[in-house]
Amino acid sequence: MEHLLKEFLCLSLCREKDAEAWTYFMRRELQEIVPSLFLGPYSSAAKNKLPELKKLGITHVICIRESLEAKFIKPKFPQFLRYLVLEIADNPLENIVCFFPMSKEFIDASLQSGRKVLVHGNVGISRSTSLVIAYVMETFRMKLNDAFTLVKRKSFCVHPNAGFLCQLQEYEAICLAKLTVQLSPLKLEKATSFQANTSGNLKQRHEKEEEPGAKHYRHHRLYDISSEQHYKY
Numbered sequence: 001m002e003h004l005l006k007e008f009l010c011l012s013l014c015r016e017k018d019a020e021a022w023t024y025f026m027r028r029e030l031q032e033i034v035p036s037l038f039l040g041p042y043s044s045a046a047k048n049k050l051p052e053l054k055k056l057g058i059t060h061v062i063c064i065r066e067s068l069e070a071k072f073i074k075p076k077f078p079q080f081l082r083y084l085v086l087e088i089a090d091n092p093l094e095n096i097v098c099f100f101p102m103s104k105e106f107i108d109a110s111l112q113s114g115r116k117v118l119v120h121g122n123v124g125i126s127r128s129t130s131l132v133i134a135y136v137m138e139t140f141r142m143k144l145n146d147a148f149t150l151v152k153r154k155s156f157c158v159h160p161n162a163g164f165l166c167q168l169q170e171y172e173a174i175c176l177a178k179l180t181v182q183l184s185p186l187k188l189e190k191a192t193s194f195q196a197n198t199s200g201n202l203k204q205r206h207e208k209e210e211e212p213g214a215k216h217y218r219h220h221r222l223y224d225i226s227s228e229q230h231y232k233y
Contacts, residue, residue, distance in 0.1 A: 030056075030124075031155040034140075036116040037107060039132045039155050041124035042073050050077055053118070060110040062103055064088050064121035064128050073122060082110075090126045092163025097171055100134040107135055129158040134171055141179060144172045 030040025038058065045053065045061060060082045065073035066089040075083040084106045086099055103119070110117045121128040129151060137147040148168075152158050160168065 030118055030120070033132055033151055033154045034136060036111050037132070037135070038116065038118045039124060039128055039151070039158075040118060040120050042120050042122050044124070045076060045118060045120050047076050050080065053077070053081070057116045058118045059115040060084075060106070060117045062086065062106060062117065062119045062128070062131065064119070064131070066090070069122060088121075088127050090121070090161060092161045094163065095167075096127065096130050096164050097134075097167045099131065100138075100171060103131045104135050104138060108139075124155070125157055125159045126161050126164060129155070130160045130164040130168060133160070133168055137168070137172060138175045138178075141175070144168050 030038045030044040033039050036057075038056070043049075045063075058081070061075070061084070063073065063075055063083055063085045065085070066087055070087075075081070075085065084103070086103070088094055088096055088099060107117050107119075119128045119132050133144070133147050133151050136142060136150060137144055140147070142150070
């Protein structure tokens with residue numbers, strides 16, 4: 001596992017100018033990873049941050065915490081923002097993969113309605129980063145190394161624990177399998193033949209054949225001001 005961690009850290013090093021542009025204080029701020037999807041620490045969604053969140057247009061938040069953190073990591077603006085609260089421990093043995101589909105459904109539903117989403121844990125380095133990497137990898141059909149590099153270039157302090165990295169590697173195979181079964185045998189045969197001459201257009205063809213956007217996120221999975229709902233697997 002340690003060998004895998006070192007390999008990913010090596011492969012995901014940012015360009016020199018990216019590292020130079022990053023400052024220590026930026027780890028306390030949220031960063032836009034892809035259009036309308038932000039990653040940050042809990043401090044970026046604290047009580048005094050509502051004006052900044054409103055200015056950025058953020059309307060939806062994925063709040064990640066474990067039970068011991070629930071007293072201080074919690075939705076601060078339920079009257080203004082919509083929350084999905086997930087209980088995930090920053091532990092290499094934690095099963096974080098089971099939260100990937102739920103978080104993707106929430107993000108997709110938000111973005112498709114023209115909203116903006118913030119994903120945060122405590123310091124925004126491991127748990128929240130893993131969810132965002134998984135989302136980027138699946139949504140944009142990227143390999144894990146490429147998705148990791150993209151996120152790290154926007155937020156240089158990201159550092160998923162070794163167990164999460166192993167699970168992300170396994171999820172990469174799951175994403176590839178999903179992409180394969182989206183094509184019927186006939187379509188797959190045509191696509192393979194088509195790729196020989198116009199490989200550059202194959203991605204566009206797959207995108208057109210892809211299923212419509214994710215279903216709208218069910219209300220009972222969201223934070224409710226009258227009774228907080230969150231999920232622990």
